[in-house]
Every structure is written in structure tokens, then in C-alpha cells.
Amino acid sequence: MDDTLSYPPIDPINFDLIIVGTGLPESILASAASAAGKTVLHLDPNPFYGAHFSSLPLQDLAAFLQSQSPSPPPSSAPSDGNLTAVELTTRRMYSDVEITSHSPEPLEHSRQFNLDLAGPRVLFCADSAVDLMLKSGTSQYMEFKSVDASFVCGGDGKLVTVPDSRSAIFKDTSLGLAEKTRLSSFFKLVEGHLKSDDERKISAEDLESPFVAFLSKMRLPPKIQWIILYALAMADYDQSDTDVCKDVLKTRDGINRLALYHSSVGRFSNALGALIYPIYGQGELPQGFCRRAAVKGCLYVLRMPVNALLLDKFSGSYKGVKVASGQELFSHQMVLGPSFIVPSPLLKSSPDSLQDVRGKVARGICITKTSVKPGVSNCLVIYPPKSLYPEQVTSVRVLQIGSSLAGCPSGMFVLYLSALCDDANQGKKSLHAAVNAIFSIPISGTPDHGSTDESENTQVKPTLLWSALYIQEMTTCSFESISSTPMPDGSLNYNDILDATKELFHKMFPDEEFFPETTFSEPEDGELDESPNGESLDS
């Protein structure tokens, strides 16, 4: 970090907005503010873009997870003139990090991995994030590929294909004929409702009822309810157990989620299903927005820790930041990434408490050489509540990414796992159960012979080579004299994060439009690298 001192001084020193951290919400804000003509300084203490949303090589990821230790308690050092420098502290965002290596192979290829910190995450083709990327012109910096298939763990522990479209229902071999009719007529019901045809609208009363009750009312058998709730509407909590369900999905929301899924299938002619994933990982998204911001004049400085905030002694408001190089930079608006603790300028008590804790999410990254489903490279697997063990309260979602998406060396697969949890124990239990269900784990000392006495007719499970399991805190946005952006949430896509970011932008710049409509005929268009197998978004 000493090299920060050798940085040339930042010029100018006054900005409309200073953002610390290059996570996705911060990058979108930088891009949006630049597009609105604001002068923006975007800093990140890390040597890479994306912060908690980045994709990293294997060793860097492990280091990042473990390095996030809290900084020493703040001590305000007096500063000259009217401003006091209030030292900035960070909080620990990752706990219970558990890294296990069963084979040296992944580590040998560490640089060939682009592992998502906030996985599993995908984009629905009809996501508002996709719309935003198209609207902002960010899409030209990225390429996407389809997630080939979705599977859901049935009651019997077997993985079945998620029948998510008409042709998928047609091809499905696990559904009975009558079940096919019920499922597709339910899809039609949803479609009819969305077409705002008054006659076919679902009644207001039904829309307010729990989605699970509505599905029962529509006479859908439990198996199909299960698929709709957890594999299409992506419900997190056990919807049929009101004691443990923290988030009962309302019919209105359930229908909206199905609508998102439905309109995603076939939105792009070259995308097979509803879901797409960026080549080189989710870290491409914040990078893309940063690039867009840079084009619009935003100033970027990486590897630049922010040591302190500058507090106006008289007004009690923050006026700028002091960076590691010692330089002071000024702005009336400041945004900090989620791991920074914003010292309250007035009440100097309890600086340790997290603002608005929203629970935790247990995440896992596993590396193997065999696909969970033979012949399928990129796929989503859902383990709904109670499918792994009776006390399982939340869905465990698993995203497998193969080498075609440049996330790992060829011949390997990366599996991202996540589950919402109240505490580390609960989260780890879910993850371990899922890992055990998916993989055979080599027992140390007897490699390769761990599962020889298993009966031969069971499908050979992929062997786990390397895994990292960790518990991530979740925080929300806050808008104050210094705003904070949220941590990656537990959902599969970016919609909630995006909504929060948009709201924050409007609070900060009430008079500005969030990415004004423009046509992109700029020279950057030519830079779009077309790999033969990739897909660029093209609506």
C-alpha cells in the first residue's frame, strides 16, 4: 500500500460526487451521475473493480474473503482549518470462511478462474438490469451465454428438469399428461392476467393471498406447486410452513416473478432459456458500468484507500475525504461501499452496530471436474426447503458454470451455492447438506477410493476438488449525508439491488434522470469484441 504515496495527486480536487468502492451499486451510481453530467470521482482501495461484486482468480478470492477484517477503532485526528478528519473504519462482511482443498489442481490454475464473490447470480433475459445495460450502453462491453438448463430437486432427491416453457413442458418426461395440462393452463392464466384483459384478471383478493394458497386453489398438484414456487418464482423460504417462513410470497409477487421468467424465455433469439450469464463472470457488470462512467468523464483511481472523512466542525456535515496518499478531495455528495462504517457526526456512540442488518447469506464455491448433469455445462439447480433435510428452512440454489463461460479452466466446473440464513450454523448446515448431496468428498488419506463400496447403479457423483464456504452479511442502502450502498443480496438476480440503487440516485439527485434515453452511435461501438460463441444483447 505504500505505492499509493507515489500516486500523482488527483486533479481536480472538487467533485459533485465522490464514490468509494466499485461494487455494482456504486458503479451504476457513478455511471448514472456521469451520464447526468456530474463530475464524479470513483475510488477503490482494491486493485480490481467490483468490490463485493467482483470475479476473482482463485487465490485472490481466498485472500479477499480472509482479509476483510475490521480496522482499528477510529480516532479523530485534528485537521487544519474548519475540517476535522474522522477516520474511516470498516466492518467484517465475511465470517466463518472455510476453505478446503482436496486437490492441488485448482490452485495450480488459480489465474484461470474468475470466481464470483456474490454467486450464484444470473440475469433473466427480461431483467430490469438487462434493460438498464441496453439503455446505458453498458451491454456493449459484455457478452452473455445462456444457462442451458434448470433442475429442481424432487421429493425423492432426484434432479428433474424445470418445465419452464411450452416446449419444455412438451419435452418433459417426469410430468404426467394431466400435470402438463394443469401447468401449462396455469401459465396461460398468468399470461392472461398480464395482458390486462379485464375478464381474465386474477381477482384482487387472490392477488393478496399467499401464492401457495392460490396455487392450491388452482388445483395444482404439490409437485407442480413446488416447481412453481421454488424453481420459477425462486421463493427462498418454505412457503407451506408458516412457522419458519419469514417471507410469504404473495400471489401478486409470485405472478410477477413468473411473468419475469416467462417474458425472459425467447426475448433474445440466441438465448435458449430464461437465464443468461456474462462471459468472464459477474465481475464484468460493475466493470462495464465503470467503463461507461469513464467514457462520460468519471475519474477512476484504484488501489486508493480512503483513510478519513472530512467533517465541517461548524455545520457538522461531511465535506470530503482524505485518501491514503494524504490528499484531501471535496464533494457535497459522498457514497461509501457497504463495508465502511459511517461515523455519525453528531452521536459518537455505537459505531460498531451494523446499519439495518438484514440477515445473512451463506455462500459456497465448489470446483469439480464432472458436471452435476451429464452433458450439461451451465445449469441452475434448486434444492427447495426440506428437500435436503427436514429442518431445511430456505432454498439452496446452485449455479454450475463451465469453462465455456471463462469462469474456470477447461475441463472444470465451478458451482456456486447460496442460502439465506439467520446465523452461521444454519447457513453452513444448508450448504454442507447441498455439497454432500452433489459431491462425493474425498476422504483424506484414501483419495479416489472413498466411494467404491457404493452400489454401482447410483450415478457417480462429481468429486469435490476445492471449496470455499462463507457467511456474508447483508446490508441495505442508506441515504444520509453520506450514503451507503447495499451488499449483494440473497436473490438470484440484481433486481432488488438495482431498485435500491435507482432510489438512492433519485434521492441524491432529485432533478436528474436515471440514465437519460440516448442513442449510441459512439465510436466505442466498434470495440465490441464478437467471440464466435458469445451473445451480445440485441433487442
Added chain:
Amino acid sequence: MHGRPRKAPTPQEEKALALKASKLRPLQSQFLQFHHNKTYTKEALEVCAKLLEANPEYLTAWNYRKIAVEHILSHSETETETDPESIKSIFSEELRITERALASNYKSYGAWYHRKWVLRKGHSSIDRELQLLEVFLKKDTRNFHAWNYRRFVAALKNRSDEEELQYTTDMISDNFSNYSAWHSRSVLLSQLLEKKVQGYFPKEKVLTEEYNLVHQALFTDPDDQSGWFYHLWLLDQTVKVESPLLVSTWPPHGSSINVSVNGCLDKSALSPMTSFDLSTGTIPVILYFSEAVEGVNSSTINVESIYDASQDLIWTPLSTNNSGRAQAWLTHLNFLEEKIHFLQANSVKVSAGHSQGITSLNGFHCTHPTEFEFTVYVQPPTPQHADLQCLEMISWGDENFHICETHLKESSPIKFSDQLENNEDNESTAYKCKVETIANEIALFRELLSEANCKIGKLTLARLLMAHDVITSYNKSSDTNKSVHFEEVLELYCDLMNSDPPHSQFYKDEYSLVLLQQLTSNPESLLRHCYHYRDSSSSSIHGYICLRLCNLSISRIGSIKQLLWIQMLDLSHNQLHSIEGLEAMQLLSCLNLSHNQIGTFSALEPLKLLKSLKVLNISYNEIGAHSVDTRRYLCSSPLSHTVGSDWSFSEFAIDGVDVKTYWEAFFIFKDLKLTQLDIIANVVAEEKFKVFLLKLMPTLKWIDDVELQ
């Protein structure tokens, strides 16, 4: 591509179109000039190509190109330009032009046809064709031009049917809402089944797999009709009996017929159902087949009788078209020979199917040997009553119809000719498979209808239930197995009529056929509709047995095979718009069609084949009310140059009437010898028309209940 409403062009679009047209016009006249002068120069061909690129629908230009290519090829010989390379380049240029035309409109008939023409010449490589098709089928997966062309290319390339079948499988699993793919599949499977290709035999196994495939589509989206069409094809493959069968005859097998030559039958002593006044001195013999056939003649039908007239018998098709093909065939046995002994049993034996020659439209032969026998008793003539009886007026009032006496029922000679159909081996695995398949389908679609309200599902269930009844009715051995679904089917059609008004006429017709099938399904139910006709105001004991099918809301007639014996038929107060099929009822002498919806004389065309018809009531119909007759083209007319029809209008000329306006009526009535006609309450029935009819049919004694002098 599909299911998108057509939008009216905006003013800008119209303007652009007008501009395009104005640019094309000089090009077009230039082209026509070349065409007219038979100019086939390079310049001329370029103009043509330009024109086709802008407007691929211009067939004249495509034809010009064909002529031009032929011209260049035939003239190049003299200029020693016949090397294969230059010929190839000429054709490649043609291929290039069709490709560009198709790029601007991939549904251009002319362009596809031209491409086929070029490839048929055999000078071009066909390797690129499938690739090109991929492009077009990606744009629109059910483009039938492309599918059609694909079959053409596959045949040229000798691609196996199995490979092509796999292609349809792939296309269907991509999106099963693809009529063209399902259709192609049915074409390919027919070929594979016919050739009994390895893996496509036995047929039952293949069909079961196909049923399973199409069920996935039907159950996934019951409202998508593409799969239903394929299902209908499968159902047809399952139930169809390939060879035509003799299903019914008159006289029926084992019957005894009493005939008199001059209408002096003692009806009190004999059952009216077996007694006939046949003043012609001949007995009609009717053969009724399961479908229209040809080739019925004295060499294919063997008749043994004491008349020994087999060689001289002439069989006539009972059909209103001139195809020479008919479901019912007629001949007359002459019994007025010297050697006949009155009141003696004269046995007649008729056999069919002993030799090939009777063939259906699809080319299948009637191969199943069938035989029937009947006995004729000829009553001695008793001339004293003759005049009186023929002059009775028939009155259709209810008071004249009496419930048949029990003794009549007991001695009922109505023969059901099911035995003629019973030629299927009930124990064969094919038969069991058939019954099982249909039963399985019925169960499945009952389940589907309990899940979804689906019109075409109901229609299919109705068809399946009827198919089931037909198949099991052949089975004589186990009556317990027989379940009759008439009521359920009728209910389904009623439901469909209400829920799908645009097609209610179709459902009503189907309903009518099923209802008649139900009524004629057994002698008891048929007899419930049989009445004894006896005019209460008359002292005469003369009587017919009348089949009264009144007030049944039927719109068509069917089940003719059970009704060949009918002499008097009352179809009044129904919704008939056609009497198709009635031509087979050759014994019919009194027919009541009043209070129906018959709209034109052409709808009455079957009547002209009913030579024994004496009494006809067509009052209270809609004849003349419809200015447009959509069926007229099917019917003979002065314009249709029918062989043997002489249009001698002149002799019926009436002052001030253009008789030609009545040619349809002329055509129906000219050969009939009606004694009684009721035609009141039809738009056409004006005085002038009645005068015309009287002149046309001098035999008429009553018209609209008025006795004629």
C-alpha cells in the same frame, strides 16, 4: 409470423409502395417488350432479374426465364458453348436469382417453383439446398413452401425417410405448434409403414409411439390445433378398414319378398314390410358398400336365380355425380318371365368379392367374399282392383298414422345386415390392439376434458367414442364387451353447438348422423318410429309402413344402410338442408320433406334417382329464398356438358315464362313420375312455376292438395 393481426398500412407505407410501383412500371413494360419480341439477350435477362428481385410474385417473369434458359441452351449448340461448365453457370445464375427473390419474399410460389425447375434439370449441385432451407425454416418454422421444398430436396438427395422423420421430431420438440412439421411427419410415416421399413413394423407399435408423442403436445396445450390434426390422422390410421365392404343389401339376406305386378297385393294377409307393388315387373336389388366403389358389374357380382339372368344384369351407380363411383349400386331382376310360377318360392343368391374388380377411391379391392340369399313370391295378378288403389291421395296428417301392431313387430322382417360386416377376426392381435388403443384414447381425453374445457378435445372424444362403437359392434362373440356411447356423444355435440356457434352447422350435421345411427342401431328402436299408414277418411285397407323421423332437429340424413327397405318416409319438421344419401332408398314411393331448410332444387338432386317416387311433399322449405347457391357447381347444369342430358326446354315453353330460369327444377323433375306434389310455402312456388311443373310431369294428380282435372 403467426397469430399477428394484419395492420392497415400507414400513409407513409402506402406512399413508399406507390413509389416502388412507379419505379417498377417502366421496368415491367421494358420486360414485357423483351418477352413479346422473344429477346433473350443478357440485357433482357438482367432486366427480368431486377424485376423479380423487386417483385418475386411476378409469374410471367419466371416463365420468361424458363423459356430464355431453354432458348439459350438450344441455340448455344451451334456456337459450341455446350461445355458442362457454361451450362452449369447458366443454372447457377438462375439459382442465385431465386435465392435473392426468396430473400425478399420467402413465400413466393414462383421462386420456389423456379428453383425446383432448375434442380430438376440436374445440372446443379444440391448440396447447399438443405443449408438454405435451414435459413428459411429458422425465419418461419412452419413455412409450408420450405417444408414442401424440403421433401423435394430429400427425394433428390435420396435422404432416408428415417432421417427426415428425425428432422420433424427435432422441429416438433423445438416448437410443437407446427402444422407443417406434423404434416411432414404423417407423410413420412405413411411411407415407412407402407414399406414396412426395419423398426417401423408392426404398425400398431409405431402408432402407439406416435400417440404418446402427440399426447405430450395435446396435453401441454389443448388449444393448439396442430397436434390435433396429427391425432386425427393417427386415429384414421388406427380404425380405417382398407378394403371396401359390402355392408347392406336389399332384399336382405334370408328374406322373403312378396311382389305383385299391378298393385293388387292383398295387404291384409301379408306384412306390408315384405310386400311390394312393382308395376315395372322387376325387383330392384341394391348393394350398399362401406364407401364409394367402382367396378360393380356382372363379372364382379354373381347372381344365381331361376331367372338365370346374371349375364344380362346391368348395375348402375346410385350417385349424383358422374364419377362412376357410388356407395350404392342398383340392378333390376326381371321376374315376368314365362317360366315363373306364381306363389312359388323363387330363390335368388347374390355373391360379391369372389373376384377382384370392385375398388375404392384409394385403390383397395373389395376382397372379402360376401353372399346373400332371398326368396321371391310373385302374387298372381288380380286386375279388378287396379285403378282404384293407385288413385288414393296420401295425407300426411298424424291421424293417418297408427302405431304398428304387435304382430308386425314379431314378424318384423327388418334385417340388420351386420353379419355382412363381420369379417374381422375378433381374436387377432391387431383387433385387440385397435380396441385397446381406442379405449386408452377415450380414457385419456376424458381426463383431459376434466382438466380443461377444450372444444377440439370434445370433438375428438365424440369421434373416438363412435369409432369404439363401430369397432366393437363387429364383435359378435362378446356382447358384454359392447358399450354404446350414443347418449354421451349426442351430449358432446349439443355442448359443442352451444359453445362454438360459428361451427354449429357442422356439429349439428354430426349430431344428426349419430342420432340416426342410434335410432337404427337395433330393430326395437327403429320400430318405435315405424307407423302404419291408413287414411281414416278412406275405406281402403291399402297401407304402407311409414318411418316417421319428424321433429328430431336433424340437419342431414344417414344410416341409409339400415333403411333400404323404406317405402314411405316422413322427415318433416326437421332442419334438413340436404338429402344426400337418399338416392340409395330405391323403394321409396312417398317422401315428406316439408318444414325443413332445403334452400335450392340442387339440394334435391338425389330425388332424380328415385324412380319409384310417387308422392313428394317439399312444402314449407326455403327453395328460392337464397339467391346464392354455393352447391350449384356440384350439380349438373346446362353448362356442365353432362353426357346424356338433353336440355329440351322448348317443348315446355309457356307464354311469357322464360323456362330456362327453372332449369334446376327441370333437371330434378323431368324423369320423375310423381302423382302428388306439395310445394306450397316456398318462395319459388308461384303460379307460373306450378304450370311449368304440371307440363313437366303429366302424371301429377294432386298439387298442393288440389286435385287436378
